[in-house]
Amino acid sequence: MSKWIDPDGQARGLVYLDNAETTRLDPAVLDLIEGFMLDKYGVPAGEFGYGLEEEAGNAIEQARETIARRINASPEEVIFTSGGTESNNIAILGAARSSYYKGKRIVTSRIEHKSILRIVDKLTRQGFEKTLLDVDREGFVNPADLETSLGGTLLVSVQHANQEIGTMQDVAAIGEITRDSGVLSHCDAVQSFAKEKIDVQAMKVDLLSVSSHLIHGPKGVGALYVRDGVKLEPVLEGDDREKGLRPGTPNVGGIVGFAKAAELMTDADSARMRQLRDELIESLLTISDSRLNGPRGDDRLCNNVNVSFRYVEGEAILMHLDLKGLVVNTGSACYSQKLEPSHVIRAIGGSLEDSHSSTRLSLSKWTSKQDLAYAAETIKEVVETLRAQSPLARKVSQRR
């Protein structure tokens, strides 16, 4: 449990379970970044750089190797970006603009991240067409659905792990189909990178997005895998850095920190989070009228828990928890700036009520058993408090 100081100067414990939103920087990463900010502050330039430039250049190339190894790619196939949103935009816009002659259709799923759904939407206003793949009650797309929608398709983009309910898609089965048909395949792996195994060869993807800040790396840095031979039209124009796909001065410290953070995430971390995740799911489901959103077992992202509690609303849950030093997230419309309920819970067939009370808890490599015991106990208490105030809970208890 980390400590924080409230405005009254009191030190309190904070249980942070919103690691799918962002994570705390690993202190070892900070040390490394500091060196690149204060001492080795050069940027790679031409081939005949002076010392500082060479140091920066070498550091970036080393980081590229680290990230490439993590996804079984070659270093030349990795470009650094400013994060998952930028990677997704470069991939989809870049593919649409370079491969428009192959087809007008982009196929994606209903439960993608907004950075995918919105850019695909935008393209439909510029002459492209879209197909949104349905998902089942646990959030899985059916790869067989692809077979019928591949005609005139230039790109298929299906995420690896879902940001809200943790569903892990069978990306390899999708890659099998797209590769055979000569259709480009992109995968948003922002949530799963360095937590779940990613092998771009086995998955048969052409493009894959990853990000740093969800694995205790710095914010504002990510990467895009671009398979050798795949042509993308640049979204940003400038110099030739990052193969011209991401021109501009590179975020050296960020890139180096990103790779370090990835190195510091181990299989043992994932295994431990998986174990704790399952324990948390079990204890939350002991609360009556609760329901797990997303699948169980190995097809669920190792750090994701998402439960809906009937008869209570998510923003009220979240604020009560926040006051007790527990940070979670909700799919409730009331919490969204646009008053829109979670598109993911709706897509899996959840009712509006299910989406209003959906509560996401996402673990980090530092989450402890004690953190989760506190979380489960506090959530139970808050759900009970709110149900005691809710006419819906009363109506049901009278019926029983």
Place this chain on the structure above:
Amino acid sequence: MTATSESSLAKRYGYSEKVMDHFKNPRNIGIIEDADVTSKVGSVACGDLIKLYLKFDPNSDQIKDIKFESYGCAANIATSSMMTEMVKGKTIDDARKVTFKDISETLGGLPRIKLHCAVLSRQGLETAFLKYEAKKGRVKIDESFVNRILRGVLEPVQGVDIISAKILENTKVDGRKISLGLNAKAGSELANSLAEDIGDAFEGLDLDLDLKFKD
């Protein structure tokens, strides 16, 4: 790390400290077993619903007691809590002078996107008054009455009442039989949600409701 004291939390969510106080410690929360009238406005689908329980002095029309239950966000809880405090002890005529803006202002203001919560709590009060007056035989159950009650029934996605949302197409009143034409497909999620909410809105008035949905 983020600070989560009450004041900083309020700032983060755009709520005043008074809203936070009423959210944390709602006044007049609960039910009145022998209420003279209850009213339920809003919708589960919308994530914004309240139920009010009122007891009146039969001679003076003074609100002797008022309680509420809530299914909704912090603003829903706080506006209902504040509304009950503001009208308790007032006569119906005086309570009717309290506007949704008064409720919001007394709470120190609400984020713009949460103002509809104050509107909903005020509508709940109006629905309760109308139902009480109908029970007492003081207002006629006619089309105007029915439409005023239906102002408390919401279209779930936009969160506006079904009259403004143009879902209510026509209202017919024949004695105690009320027929409503509704622009929603029979059997759809919207139709089911409306059927439940409209039933709740007229609960306790002993009326015969006939809802006509589209095929």
